[in-house]
Amino acid sequence: GDSVTQMEGPVTLSEEAFLTINCTYTATGYPSLFWYVQYPGEGLQLLLKATKADDKGSNKGFEATYRKETTSFHLEKGSVQVSDSAVYFCARGVKAAGNKLTFGGGTRVLVKP
């Protein structure tokens, strides 16, 4: 079935370090891909998205490229801040499946000053 696999956390970094969170997905149904961020005690916020192969989503210094050949959508940020501490979720969705999103397990990121 449809699935999303992302690296387990927690990931602990120092401020200004480079962040990468790996995400792979099942390719059935030409999915759109998303990264969501969840701050403590809050719901999810869309961070970025890509709808087709080779698309690059970007927002707030974060980037992810839809790689069809490796079925990956890795999230990167060149210089993290303490305020980036949160849980990040990779997700896939297919309109043909009723627009339902399938989420990865989430990766907790902790940025220390």
Add this chain to the structure above:
Amino acid sequence: GAVVSQHPSRVICKSGTSVKIECRSLDFQATTMFWYRQFPKQSLMLMATSNEGSKATYEQGVEKDKFLINHASLTLSTLTVTSAHPEDSSFYICSARDPGSRNYGYTFGSGTRLTVV
């Protein structure tokens, strides 16, 4: 942008009672809303798809009679946890899709933390 309001943000109830959680789309009409459940330090699990004016579609393993969903208008869906037990304690999140946006446009509520004592 699209906003989804979810209330209450936190609720504590006694075992055996029922709790209603509301999910409202504030500036758009949502024919479809989704309800998720999230256990501590885990991912979101889709519970059901709420369809305006018709019955909700539940995911496998979700008890329909325990988690009642009503989507009576284009801006409101409710999830009622009936006869709650401590194992129902969780973080519940709703989401809605703004049909006026391109490429999905899902917006999530801020979540409801339910504690059953």
